[in-house]
Amino acid sequence: MNIDEKGFNQDFQFEAPMAPKRTRLQEFWLLFRQNRLAILGLFIFILFFCCAIMGLFITSGPDPLFDPAMIRLQEKLRPPLAKPNLDSLRREEIPCLGFYLMGTDDLGRDVFARMLQGAWVSLTVGFVAVGISVLIGIFMGGVAGYFGQHHIRVDHILMTILLISGAGLVMAHSIRFGAVLLCLTLAYIFYSFFTQNRSGEKSVPSWAKVFRKSAVSVDTLIMRIVDIMLCFPSFFLILTVVALLPASIYNIMIVIGLTSWMGTTRFVRAEFLSLREQDFVAAVKTLGASNFRIIFRHMMPNAIAPVLVSATIGIATAILTEAGLSFLGFGVPPPHATWGNILSDGKNFIFDAPWLTFIPGIAILIVVLSFNLFGEGLRDVLNPKLRERH
């Protein structure tokens, strides 16, 4: 303690009254909490997440607790909560709960175990596919928004075509011809590197000026690609691609991801177009930040809100798409259960065993609905203009 001669404590300092300090997350949570439906969505989402992760552990491995592939032909089409006939089953065939929580299907497999296994598929498909689409979308949108005014020259386009066709020929075992094209491309790249100088196109002969003409702006190119991608009915595009590729869960994730990035691209581009003109971007530029740093460290966090919202709703769409593909038999190959193929297998017995269709159907409905509610709640919180005034 530091007491002066008048008896005042010198260490004491007055604290100015301050507004309660909240981080962004706390403020966000305060607003989000008011939306009951969104909270419900979040709750179901977390429940689904836990189920899927738990399901992965108890349905896989050499000796799983719930075996989704265990066939008990004598126990087929048992309704939910039915007790198994203990006499006819071997010891390892008895379900570990002592009854069939969700009944059995036409091969006597435990539907509950299959639903658990399918939950993991839906979860991973949802997240990985949306992850891929968001990454592509952010990249394309960021480039279109930030570098949109830059132009692509004719020679760039020609070289890209050469490169792709060269690679294609090599892949198609016409190695010699493909290699020639690839070498041509490389040679041109080196040539343009060496002739490049800052003052520009002095060293270019006049006939080559055609190749140096700027053809399209980056923005136009990317946004037209987006428009073209949006023209395809994406479900049928996915069907075609999946029919050509070997059926596996990873292919499906990638294909769904590759056909759903357009929305994100448009969002990110629109955000970037307005952010690019903001003063703080100019301020960061004067600090000597590189373009990469400006895009990903300074602009992206400002543009991420709408992306997050569309991603949440995108997860629901991806789950639905995967279920649809599995239902049509193009999805994950049969021994592996997904909600879509449980539904598809069950449709033959819809009058004898309605639970086979209702259980996966309701599960899909609830999960997709919860994602949509959560996404909309998120949008309301992140976009102050849409916030309801009470």
Add this chain to the structure above:
Amino acid sequence: MANNNTLISVQDLKVYFRTGHECARAVDGISFEVRKEETVCLVGESGCGKTVSALSILGLIPTPPGEIAGGRILFQGKNLLELDEEDMQKIRGNRIAMVFQEPLTSLNPVFTIEDQIGEAISIHKNVGAKELRDRCIKLLKDVGIPSPVQRLKDYPHQLSGGQRQRVMIAMALACDPDLIIADEPTTALDVTVQAQILRLLKSIQKIRSMSVLYITHDLGVVANIADRVYVMYSGIFTEQGNTAQIFHDARHPYTQGLLASLPSRSKRGKRLYSIPGTVPNPAYKPAGCPFHPRCPHAILTCAKEYPEMCDYGQGHLARCPVLLEGGDGYK
């Protein structure tokens, strides 16, 4: 011209903006220099090319519409216009820093103060997390922000305008630059805060022995801080000299008009003078002297001949031959 004392010297800089078939000559051949530890003011009304000249020093003119049509910018002997982007990034923020007009929008809303000042340092210098934090605190202290440790975790919207401008100054100071370009840093602030910021800039300049290029339209501010003044009109300098010469012995009719339109105690109750007309469109400048349509002293020659700088001695130059030696400046 380029003696050892010169920090940056701009020679005959021309910046044009091409839009469609028009060509706006925003900066049309300006030359100036900033010496070490000196405060130089660029004064002029809106749209006369002040900010464009500042941005072209940093190489931040957007180049599809804009174009540096000529001139040199020598900074410590190097021509900045010849450096490539990578080398320019090493100079921006590190050797030349800039403070912007709008402190409200110049800070990134999603990062804390610590993040942003830290970023300014870590772009150019490789320092550990602990030292980074210490430096941030020191910088905030230097720019006079109370309780800097608590402020570090604040977001820009939690600070007042003056505090935000102080943070911007701290960011500009982060790498101890040789030159600070202040682009109307006090325009968006109220008058008391404005005075504080000016005092702060002055004291920092003295302590750190930096040079300041101060861009403003406010002659009051100029009188307060400048060592030398360049008066800009429509992309060219109309008059240059030290502060006393400009304020007490203005030779160009534009400068005289500007000074006459300042409110002052002796003019109480009278109508303020205003220069008639507006700034010419930079794409369609009048031939001859760009100021002649608004000039009370204009003669016929003014519309034909481009005026040369006339020397009034001791570094005081004005681009008006009419007023030199009783009206026969044109020969």
